[in-house]
Amino acid sequence: MSSKIPSVTRSKPLKRPTQARARFTVQAIFDTYVRIWQRDGWAGLTTRAVALEAGVAVGTLYDYFPSKEALHSAYVRHCIERLIQAVDVQVVEPTDLNWQQRIHLLIQLLSGMQREELSWFHPDMMELEPLIAEQKYQLRAYAELLAMWRRVMDACTDLPQQPDEHLIEALHLAVWGGRRYAMQLRLDEQRMRLWAAEMEALCLARLD
Incomplete structure (x- = not known):
């Protein structure tokens, strides 16, 4: 180099x-x-x-x-973009889903339970964050994921009531923050599935 x-x-x-x-x-x-x-x-x-x-x-x-740090930074960006794309295609764009089905699919994707076509999120990414984690890039990814949640909510036209921005942000923090922490702890598949089910139940209850 x-x-x-x-x-x-x-x-x-x-x-x-x-x-x-x-x-x-x-x-x-x-x-x-x-x-x-x-x-x-x-x-x-x-x-x-x-x-x-x-x-x-x-x-x-x-x-x-x-450098390999630059490659890793680009790969993390790629993972997030692929995740957002998957949510848009599978959750936002379909016209035949009710709001509960959209939330189920959203949580499945965000929790990593549905990952066949997504990129490789892994606990080791947490350990490498100090190499690439400038705050402005963290904030950009955060804003893009939050905007994705807003698109999902807008697609849920049959919701009893549209959530405000504070509730959307709280749900995003609960799900995405929980996944990151679970990855850091390296929880096994069964515990992750149980956690994802509880997150879905929490979201459904709060939005109903």
């Missing part, structure tokens, strides 16, 4: 892919990143190894990600 890149820059992605081919390349990089991370751990992961295993030129990877 070039020593001319300032350290503050090397922890951030340099650009986002816009062309279809570039998006395909970056997706291949993300897939390989997760595979190596799962196999070799964070300490054994290098950007060069990701590029070689993904079949991408090292220089091409560095065009986007000047």
Whole structure:
């Protein structure tokens, strides 16, 4: 890697892919990143190894990600974007769901109980947050997730009463904050499912 890149820059992605081919390349990089991370751990992961295993030129990877910290930052962003996209497609856009069904699907997605098509959220992400967690990026993700909740509520046209912004934020904090803490504690699958069911019941009761 070039020593001319300032350290503050090397922890951030340099650009986002816009062309279809570039998006395909970056997706291949993300897939390989997760595979190596799962196999070799964070300490054994290098950007060069990701590029070689993904079949991408090292220089091409560095065009986007000047360090593995920058790659991780972009991957976390990718996970959040995929989650929001899944909620929009499965919860917001369908026209044949009642509000209880929308809330059920929302909690399933946010709690990680429905994850076949979502990206790889993992407890190790919590440990790596100090490397990438600038407050402005945390706040941006928070605002985008909160806006997603608002779109879900707007789609629930059969709700007895639309919740105000304070209630929406409280539910978001309860579900998303709970998932993050549960990931940090590495709760097993059964306990996560029980927690998700209780979160759904809480949301349904508060919104009814």
